[in-house]
Amino acid sequence: MSWTFFHKLGSPKWFYEISGKLLPWVAAFSLLALVIGIVWGLVFAPEDYQQGNSFRIIYIHVPAAILAQSCYMMLAVAGVVGLVWRMKLADVALQCAAPIGAWMTLVALFTGSIWGKPTWGTYWEWDARLTSMLILLFLYFGIIALRMAISNRDTAAKATAVMAIVGVINIPIIKYSVDWWNTLHQPATFTITEKPAMPPEMWLPLLVMVLAFYGLFTLNLLMRMRLEVLRREHKTRWARAALESNT
Amino acid sequence: MSNLAEFFAMGGHGPYVWTAYGLTGAVLILLFLTPILGRRRLVQAEARRRRREET
Numbered sequence: 001m002s003w004t005f006f007h008k009l010g011s012p013k014w015f016y017e018i019s020g021k022l023l024p025w026v027a028a029f030s031l032l033a034l035v036i037g038i039v040w041g042l043v044f045a046p047e048d049y050q051q052g053n054s055f056r057i058i059y060i061h062v063p064a065a066i067l068a069q070s071c072y073m074m075l076a077v078a079g080v081v082g083l084v085w086r087m088k089l090a091d092v093a094l095q096c097a098a099p100i101g102a103w104m105t106l107v108a109l110f111t112g113s114i115w116g117k118p119t120w121g122t123y124w125e126w127d128a129r130l131t132s133m134l135i136l137l138f139l140y141f142g143i144i145a146l147r148m149a150i151s152n153r154d155t156a157a158k159a160t161a162v163m164a165i166v167g168v169i170n171i172p173i174i175k176y177s178v179d180w181w182n183t184l185h186q187p188a189t190f191t192i193t194e195k196p197a198m199p200p201e202m203w204l205p206l207l208v209m210v211l212a213f214y215g216l217f218t219l220n221l222l223m224r225m226r227l228e229v230l231r232r233e234h235k236t237r238w239a240r241a242a243l244e245s246n247t
Numbered sequence: 248m249s250n251l252a253e254f255f256a257m258g259g260h261g262p263y264v265w266t267a268y269g270l271t272g273a274v275l276i277l278l279f280l281t282p283i284l285g286r287r288r289l290v291q292a293e294a295r296r297r298r299r300e301e302t
Contacts, residue, residue: 047258052257053259057267060267060268064271106274111267111271115267216275220278220282223286227286227289234293
């Protein structure tokens with residue numbers, strides 16, 4: 001592999017051009033998947049024989065929870081890339097993804113809590129899965145707060161990168177919490193080794209919703225990163241041209 | 248019509264299902280408003296700067 005590709009990745013101008021071309025495709029894909037997934041999940045998927053219709057919350061709860069964890073792992077990878085190769089764009093990605101991850105964690109906690117009431121009889125239980133997800137939320141808050149507290153951009157980049165990398169230990173804890181401890185929470189819906197315990201007419205719309213959430217995450221992240229790149233480069237000629245024509 | 252009412256009732260679980268979906272929708276809108284409004288502000292600031300320099 002040629003290294004020029006890797007160096008180009010670090011160029012804000014190159015990123016801005018490529019992401020601009022990508023944006024409409026990502027938007028079209030995610031909106032389509034979102035509409036299909038919601039209609040399929042809310043209208044056509046059969047109701048659960050034990051939980052009734054409250055189980056339809058799964059179509060937003062599981063994608064949000066998966067995204068919350070994927071996003072954190074992405075932060076850690078961006079942290080490593082930023083620390084090792086001093087790539088500025090990695091820091092932009094880290095900074096822009098953290099609030100999205102925090103919101104996704106909140107959505108997972110909220111929807112899980114609402115789902116818990118009719119299913120478990122309680123909104124909240126201090127069990128391993130719920131508690132480790134709450135810790136994930138605080139890790140996101142920590143990264144965001146750390147960024148705000150340090151005014152020097154390079155120092156802030158290093159500090160948040162280190163915090164993202166250290167916090168990644170929480171991800172396997174979330175994943176295996178349902179196996180290691182007694183919990184009310186049901187085990188994972190999708191695993192690589194086994195078939196889902198649900199029938200296809202229930203898990204297929206879930207798969208579509210997971211793809212939709214990944215698409216929306218990518219779209220949102222690209223939009224935020226493009227804005228941040230323009231903010232950082234606003235004195236350069238290309239950024240001024242982009243702002244003038246609003247492209 | 249009763250079919251639609253049945254759909255919204257969700258077999259008695261309507262309040263849970265619709266609260267969950269409503270909250271998620273609100274969060275998604277918020278997530279996308281932030282970069283859209285931020286971009287608009289930056290474009291306006293740049294336009295102001297240009298006008299200042301021209302005069």
